[in-house]
Structure formats: structure tokens, C-alpha cells
Amino acid sequence: MSMRSFSDRIRHAVLFELIGIAIFTPAAAWLFNQPVAHTGVIGVVSATVATIWNLLFNLGFDHALVRFTGRVVKTMPIRVAHAMLFEAGLIVLLIPFVAWYLGISLWAALMMDISIVAFYLVYAFVFNIAYDRVFPVRPLKAYGGVASRALPA
Numbered sequence: 397m398s399m400r401s402f403s404d405r406i407r408h409a410v411l412f413e414l415i416g417i418a419i420f421t422p423a424a425a426w427l428f429n430q431p432v433a434h435t436g437v438i439g440v441v442s443a444t445v446a447t448i449w450n451l452l453f454n455l456g457f458d459h460a461l462v463r464f465t466g467r468v469v470k471t472m473p474i475r476v477a478h479a480m481l482f483e484a485g486l487i488v489l490l491i492p493f494v495a496w497y498l499g500i501s502l503w504a505a506l507m508m509d510i511s512i513v514a515f516y517l518v519y520a521f522v523f524n525i526a527y528d529r530v531f532p533v534r535p536l537k538a539y540g541g542v543a544s545r546a547l548p549a
Contacts, residue, residue: 399458399462399468399533400454400458400468400533404531405451405454405455406451407531408450408454408527408531409447409450409451409454410447411523411527412446412447412450412520412523412527413443413446413447413450414443415523416443416446416516416519416523417439417440417443419515419519420435420439420442420512420515420516421435421436421439422435423515424438424439424512427511428508430498434497434498437497438493438494438497438498441493441497442486442490442493442494445486445489445490445493446486446490449482449485449486449489450482453481453482453485454482457478457481457482461474468533470524470528475521475524475525476521478524479517479520479521479524480517482520483513483516483517483520486513486516487506487509487513490509491505491506491509492505494508494509
């Protein structure tokens with residue numbers, strides 16, 4: 397059995413958000429005809445919330461995966477479910493902020509967020525496959541089989 401270390405989870409979350417915000421901010425400003433400053437604030441707040449959500453969600457998801465399957469290997473259907481569940485949780489967390497900050501209705505914020513989620517759904521899917529290839533999960537046996545020991549990043 398294998399599981400990612402806490403430091404690896406931090407690296408994953410930070411890289412995901414930095415790359416995502418670098419793409420999101422200018423694209424959202426252009427797409428929604430909003431000032432870059434507004435999409436930048438939404439991007440930074442969203443990235444902060446998403447980073448915390450990313451850490452908590454991925455930790456919980458991996459533990460649930462181990463509990464139900466006995467491993468953390470993600471098949472393609474599991475990856476699709478992972479990405480969709482992550483984004484659904486993020487929508488619930490972010491819609492009220494976006495509506496308030498831009499002074500728009502919750503419905504308008506939801507419609508805006510659907511396009512943002514579509515981007516991040518694809519981005520999360522591709523990013524996680526790439527991340528797993530660049531930073532593969534190492535078996536616990538390689539580290540003495542002690543599940544509580546932090547794995548090197």
C-alpha cells in the first residue's frame with residue numbers, strides 16, 4: 397500500500413494553484429469582460445480556498461479509496477469521479493463569495509462558475525495525471541512499511 401506524504405500533498409496543492417491561477421486570471425478577465433484586478437482577487441481567494449479544500453479533499457479521498465479498495469491506485473473512472481467531486485465541493489464553497497464580490501446574483505455567479513469549473517475540471521484531470529507521472533507514489537515498503545512515517549517528497 398502507498399500513500400502520499402504530507403509534504404508531497406503540499407507541493408501538489410501549491411503547484412496546482414499557482415499554475416491554475418496563472419492561466420485563470422487573464423483568461424477570466426477576457427472571457428467575462430472583467431478587469432484583471434477583479435479576476436485576480438477572485439483567483440487569489442479561490443486559490444486559497446481551493447488549496448485548503450485540495451489538501452482536505454485529497455487526503456479524505458485517498459483514505460476512502462484505501463478503505464474501500466485497499467489501494468490508492470486511481471483508475472480512469474476513479475479519476476473522473478475524483479475531479480467531479482472536488483469541483484462540486486469547490487462550487488459550494490465559492491459561489492457566495494463570487495456573487496458578493498462582483499455584486500451579482502447567486503444565479504449569475506453560478507453560471508459564471510460553471511464555465512470556470514469546466515476549465516478547472518479539465519485542468520485538474522490533466523494536472524493530476526501529469527503530477528502522478530512526474531512524482532509517482534512510492535510503496536510504503538520502500539520506507540520500512542511504516543504508514544505513519546512521512547515519505548520524502
